[in-house]
Amino acid sequence: MTTTEFTATDPSHSPRTGQATAGPAHTPAAAVAAAVASAAGAFPVVSTVTPAERRRWMEAVAGALEAHADGLVALAEEETALGEERLRGELLRGARNMRYYAAAGEGGAWLRARVQTVPGPPPVDLRRADLPIGPVAVFGASNFPFQFGVLGHDTCSALAAGCPVVVKAHPAHPRLSVRLAEIARAALAEAGAPSGTFSLVVGFEAGLALVDAPEIAAVAFTGSQAGGMALVERARRRPAPIPVYAEMGTVNPVLLTPAATAAPGRAGEIAAAFVESFTLGVGQYCTKPGLLLAPRGSGVVEAVAGRAAGARGGWLLTRGIAAAYADGLRALEAAGGEVLATGLGEDGGYSARPAVLRVAIGDLREGTPFTEECFGPVALVAEYDTLQEAYAALARLRPSLAGSVYGGGAADPDLAEAVARVAAQVGRVVVDGPCNGVVTEDAMHHGGPWPSTSDPRATSVGAEALARFTRPVAYQNVPDAALPPALRDSNPWRIPRCADSH
């Protein structure tokens, strides 16, 4: 009997049946240390090759993702039950994201390079840039295996900013995680990237070892409050603490102004959009609208209940999420939430049915389950008598990643204040539409005040996502040849730079 027989694994589960199949073995401590050392060894190369070269590496990965789409989608479907169509779309968006970040990296605006001569005597040559911070540990999400997973936004933006990445495999899709890493490593190797540019470790202990590793300079996480805050705490206790960018999520509000439902049929349209939005992906979105605040008597609440009764759920991603969903529903009811409707379900496994609960607006406050994220296809509805009452309730919610306002058009006298009130609580506010679509664009902000994230300045999507993996350095009177390329007189990377403000 050897010790290897006791090696733990991450078993792979089918959400449709709950049945387990063999998954990858946990990465032993020595192999985690080797992965981190390899990343640290690659850093001097990854951080100093031209951004155009890194773009080439990343485009090779994007191409490989597309080339392996069929197998990856099938594997993802086995482990997530999110549906092949959705998963194929997500994979293609994931490949597009990889190219987006590669281009943003080459574009170089993220370096915020600035070259200045401070008038003397004697004049001072002063230059600054946001330079790559070092190897980054990435903990991807369960719910978007491609866009927020092993090769998701965090990995893409770290690589684009010149940082090697070590990913911890998600236990909700361990086999997919390993396969994605194999494909990425092969593509990177073929493109000429150092082998430490990207690697994967498996297992809870391996994840902790990653956060503890002295070579790791920053951590990115997408997932639950509990998981995110545990990593924040872990990183804080290191001898040298490092930034943790945890995107967690809470209850995203949807506010209707009194004029929102004035037009005929509008209540039904808003209700339909809301139900579609909170049941999308079986409610497993960090931007799921979790609470609708509507004027009393608008008919929207009844329309939501009616729609939800006919809405179909699906299988949740894991046994843990399914159990938390059932517990969450019970807690919401126990706290006074009134079940208005329960939708349709699937059979077996981790199936979950949509649910809508009515809450008295005064009960929306800290210390109740109504302000906590309940992952899955459930939403709360509350009615207000005055907008002031709705604004007061909004201010008692935990800040969130996103929120929506439905109004009566640009002439709605309440719209500006409603938008401002929601904006004060969220990272992104959407008018007249659902808040759960996050597009990968320069003007996106996917973040928000604590506890929706651990850093209110950080976004995990869009061009500004690279900033998380940089650290500014100023160079004073440094001869040209000793400057990093981004700051040399000849501007060899042809990046945008701010020149003298004098």
Place this chain on the structure above:
Amino acid sequence: MTTTEFTATDPSHSPRTGQATAGPAHTPAAAVAAAVASAAGAFPVVSTVTPAERRRWMEAVAGALEAHADGLVALAEEETALGEERLRGELLRGARNMRYYAAAGEGGAWLRARVQTVPGPPPVDLRRADLPIGPVAVFGASNFPFQFGVLGHDTCSALAAGCPVVVKAHPAHPRLSVRLAEIARAALAEAGAPSGTFSLVVGFEAGLALVDAPEIAAVAFTGSQAGGMALVERARRRPAPIPVYAEMGTVNPVLLTPAATAAPGRAGEIAAAFVESFTLGVGQYCTKPGLLLAPRGSGVVEAVAGRAAGARGGWLLTRGIAAAYADGLRALEAAGGEVLATGLGEDGGYSARPAVLRVAIGDLREGTPFTEECFGPVALVAEYDTLQEAYAALARLRPSLAGSVYGGGAADPDLAEAVARVAAQVGRVVVDGPCNGVVTEDAMHHGGPWPSTSDPRATSVGAEALARFTRPVAYQNVPDAALPPALRDSNPWRIPRCADSH
């Protein structure tokens, strides 16, 4: 007998004699709460008036500083003993800084405004900006009563970014703190700013109450490791944690390449600059060069010792700093530091003499006092046999705010690597000059990796300092009238914006 007889105060001390005079009373809890409530009440105005209006407010404060220069300098001299000339220069620089941040605020680049149409169907109107985060608590430094004090960089950059400020008075200069606050409040009131725009509280407990206040959205601190980390910890334990931007400082290294002293007389020049630099302001700079790494046999160490023996110290700011300096010197000696020279002192009070200690390069490592900041006019010198040995020692230091490299000119074959090695450990690297001057310019970075600051991305000086007091918000399909002015089609503030990348 009434309870007011027991009210605690911050007594004011003369560093020259150690004698105390009466200082301001500690702010009671109710008054701290009132100051914070007033700041929160002012936030909707301060954050939404035009940046030009805020500039006008801040310029009024700058003018008032200059108008009251004589009285302020005299008061500062009584409480700091830093010398009237230095203090007058610092006050004038402080007023100039106030105008710099006011102009940066009006310039609007800090908003990072971006307006984008994402192609459809249907097209999505997506806009983002870094908006003011809310009321900011500022804990100023002991050593720069004007530039890093009540109206220093943190206060200026928070106001410029549209955030009301509540400052905690520094116990090293409590009467000056109160006077500065009076002058600022009067100038702001006269300029038409809401009364909650700026206020001051006094006392340790008042400072803690400030960090705990739910209305406070961010904390800025300049000072010691212990003080900064205590605030970081305090803010973390709030029900809703907030960012703490603590600028702390460690041992700033100075590295000489082998070619640095090749030219005749160069060793003496470098030594003179080093001694002047580490004794400036009685060594009370967070950017004080604390360690010189020189090639063995270059003669620099002997020249430093010779210079230091003739250098004059002065009075340290507080009894606590004086005691810590004495303890620090004892600890450095006990750990094996060899005193090469002791300079001249003053009589009485908190006087301190310069000191230079030689350390074996192998002893520079974590767990020794050699890697810890010793505030005051002391510096370490260590000799290396090979640059690799020096680089290894550098990597064992705690990262710092700044560092210097002295080389043999642009043709020095070691210069580029020496700069890169120092840059990997610091926030700013200077070639052929001291690292303790921090100019208030757009390209400045005054920050550094932990433990020199609590956030490696943050700077407390320069245009990027405003970013600390902002939070990005994205607006999706929001009608023009409901957008914040910075993002409206008409761009009423005439700020630079990134338009469509498509």
